[in-house]
Amino acid sequence: MLNAMRANNHYDAIVIGAGPAGLTAGIYLSRAKLKTLIINEGTVGGQMVLTHEIANYPGVENISGYQLANIMKKQAKTFGCDIKSNIIIERIELSGEVKSLTLADGNVYTCNSVILTPGGRSRTLGVKGEDNFKGKGISYCATCDGDFFTNKEIVVVGGGNSALEEAVSLTKYASKVTIIHQFDHFQAFEHAIEEARNHPKINFVMESTISAFHGSENLESIDIKNLKTGNVHNFNANGTFIFIGYTPNTEFIKGKVEMNQGGEIMVKPDMSTNIEGVYAAGDSIAKRYRQVTTAVGDGTVAALAASNYLHELKVKKQKLIAA
Numbered sequence: 196m197l198n199a200m201r202a203n204n205h206y207d208a209i210v211i212g213a214g215p216a217g218l219t220a221g222i223y224l225s226r227a228k229l230k231t232l233i234i235n236e237g238t239v240g241g242q243m244v245l246t247h248e249i250a251n252y253p254g255v256e257n258i259s260g261y262q263l264a265n266i267m268k269k270q271a272k273t274f275g276c277d278i279k280s281n282i283i284i285e286r287i288e289l290s291g292e293v294k295s296l297t298l299a300d301g302n303v304y305t306c307n308s309v310i311l312t313p314g315g316r317s318r319t320l321g322v323k324g325e326d327n328f329k330g331k332g333i334s335y336c337a338t339c340d341g342d343f344f345t346n347k348e349i350v351v352v353g354g355g356n357s358a359l360e361e362a363v364s365l366t367k368y369a370s371k372v373t374i375i376h377q378f379d380h381f382q383a384f385e386h387a388i389e390e391a392r393n394h395p396k397i398n399f400v401m402e403s404t405i406s407a408f409h410g411s412e413n414l415e416s417i418d419i420k421n422l423k424t425g426n427v428h429n430f431n432a433n434g435t436f437i438f439i440g441y442t443p444n445t446e447f448i449k450g451k452v453e454m455n456q457g458g459e460i461m462v463k464p465d466m467s468t469n470i471e472g473v474y475a476a477g478d479s480i481a482k483r484y485r486q487v488t489t490a491v492g493d494g495t496v497a498a499l500a501a502s503n504y505l506h507e508l509k510v511k512k513q514k515l516i517a518a
């Protein structure tokens with residue numbers, strides 16, 4: 196750790212993850228003249244780069260996720276933020292005043308504050324064709340993609356609160372919604388079940404699942420498998436929304452910060468975690484709505500709170516030296 200501090204590998208703040216939450220935190224921290232590093236495992240931009248159009252980010256029209264990510268990245272770099280992508284963190288130490296990160300390439304970085312923004316991923320069905328038609332008929336986000344299916348028939352997979360609530364919200368756009376669920380009952384609140392059951396545009400295929408997706412360029416049909424009989428039938432579907440759960444990318448910090456049973460990081464309103472100097476923001480925290488705008492908002496709050504923490508730490512040290 197001492198070597199890292201001497202080798203100029205010491206930062207005021209290190210942000211883990213370069214999605215919208217992490218890039219926003221990087222913009223705010225480096226603009227506040229704090230030496231900031233963002234370390235990212237995948238492509239800069241996070242889940243944003245998976246979508247061909249972000250239509251609900253205020254102030255910008257007709258922008259792809261990739262373009263929006265590049266603008267955020269450029270903004271962060273302009274203010275002096277260092278960004279390292281395609282990097283694996285091998286070891287992380289968050290307790291104590293100086294935090295340390297050991298990367299797979301052997302480099303060690305230290306800092307006084309960490310902002311965790313590793314995002315997450317929607318659970319997938321893991322069946323044939325699913326990867327081919329993600330963003331081309333298969334979606335995991337009703338708010339993001341519902342509008343693309345105006346006056347079309349769509350399918351929703353799942354039987355929990357998210358599936359039923361999102362199915363109802365999708366009726367604003369779709370002419371008909373078919374919910375496919377693996378059991379003969381739903382695992383949702385009674386009011387959500389009632390609302391879906393009583394909706395004239397929603398119908399149900401129970402004890403069934405999707406066993407394959409078909410199409411050429413875009414999704415054209417699905418195979419629905421009855422789990423009781425094993426029978427499979429093909430069903431025309433240009434749009435399928437899958438709501439079978441969400442997994443935050445927090446395995447690498449398990450046991451290091453407080454999380455709920457679902458692996459979501461627990462934060463206070465200022466995005467601080469239970470560890471001093473450690474903040475979290477974006478899709479990896481325990482919250483209901485996961486959007487670019489909410490990630491950006493969380494990243495802002497986390498960065499401002501971390502800046503304040505770093506300022507107080509500096510004042511405390513100066514007082515100690517003066518005493």
Ligand SMILES: Cc1cc2nc3c(=O)[nH]c(=O)nc-3n(C[C@H](O)[C@H](O)[C@H](O)COP(=O)(O)OP(=O)(O)OC[C@H]3O[C@@H](n4cnc5c(N)ncnc54)[C@H](O)[C@@H]3O)c2cc1C
Pocket residue numbers: 211212213214215216217234235236237238239240241242243245246248249250251252282283284312313314315330335336338339340444447476477478479485486487488490
């Ligand atoms: C297909 C799709 C379409 C979407 N469309 C829209 C839309 O139109 N509008 C909208 O508002 N929202 C949309 N969303 C949701 C939106 O993209 C997310 O809510 C948002 O990106 C979350 O931001 P984040 O920064 O918290 O995490 P992410 O975007 O998930 O970014 C996290 C980053 O952290 C990195 N990371 C993970 N683990 C580690 C680790 N151990 N070490 C270092 N780095 C790590 C990842 O590689 C990733 O780059 C869409 C999502 C998907 C999947």
